[in-house]
Amino acid sequence: QKEVEQDPGPLSVPEGAIVSLNCTYSNSAFQYFMWYRQYSRKGPELLMYTYSSGNKEDGRFTAQVDKSSKYISLFIRDSQPSDSATYLCAFPIYNQGGKLIFGQGTELSVKP
Amino acid sequence: DVKVTQSSRYLVKRTGEKVFLECVQDMDHENMFWYRQDPGLGLRLIYFSYDVKMKEKGDIPEGYSVSREKKERFSLILESASTNQTSMYLCASRGGVTTQYFGPGTRLLVL
Numbered sequence: 210q211k212e213v214e215q216d217p218g219p220l221s222v223p224e225g226a227i228v229s230l231n232c233t234y235s236n237s238a239f240q241y242f243m244w245y246r247q248y249s250r251k252g253p254e255l256l257m258y259t260y261s262s263g264n265k266e267d268g269r270f271t272a273q274v275d276k277s278s279k280y281i282s283l284f285i286r287d288s289q290p291s292d293s294a295t296y297l298c299a300f301p302i303y304n305q306g307g308k309l310i311f312g313q314g315t316e317l318s319v320k321p
Numbered sequence: 322d323v324k325v326t327q328s329s330r331y332l333v334k335r336t337g338e339k340v341f342l343e344c345v346q347d348m349d350h351e352n353m354f355w356y357r358q359d360p361g362l363g364l365r366l367i368y369f370s371y372d373v374k375m376k377e378k379g380d381i382p383e384g385y386s387v388s389r390e391k392k393e394r395f396s397l398i399l400e401s402a403s404t405n406q407t408s409m410y411l412c413a414s415r416g417g418v419t420t421q422y423f424g425p426g427t428r429l430l431v432l
Contacts, residue, residue: 217361245423250426250428251425251426252325252411252423252426253423254423255420255421258420297363297364301421306352306354306369306370306371306377306415307352307415308354308366308379309354309366309413309421311363311364312363313361313362313363
């Protein structure tokens, strides 16, 4: 079983739709939960991170964590064509310098 | 604003060549990382460094070495490039407890 599972997509939605992106993980030691956005041919950029179960909101983006189910989600409201990118969930591991364990990434396309 | 820069955006090299990829960060971060990103495999850690001259192997160090002579600079070296090292290479530096900042990446093609 992979440590992190993320559906690679691609996911195509119309502009204005609500997007739901998800990851499941198996390692109970994960304590921080992060979402990166990666535009084509660019490096990943940190979108959001959260520590605890529950929701964290930042503008049109909401990160949701359910530690008991080992499941995290990223919701994008009122999606825009500029949101078209690959979204990666990531989990830091502290006994290896804080390296990140990444999901495979979900490719999202928002059509005008 | 944190800035992580990588020396090249695109590189084409021949099999057997020695390849140097350089990364510089401007935030005085202690921890720096090299990942490679491949379709279907995601990002995988090659090496990381937690201080000057200190380095640790990541998950896929074979065929690579690193150098950290100054805090701001972390170099990845492919001793003898092979075609299976064709990939996107991403450097990152870590500030605070969690946050890793990535450079723009270097797309390396080994012929």
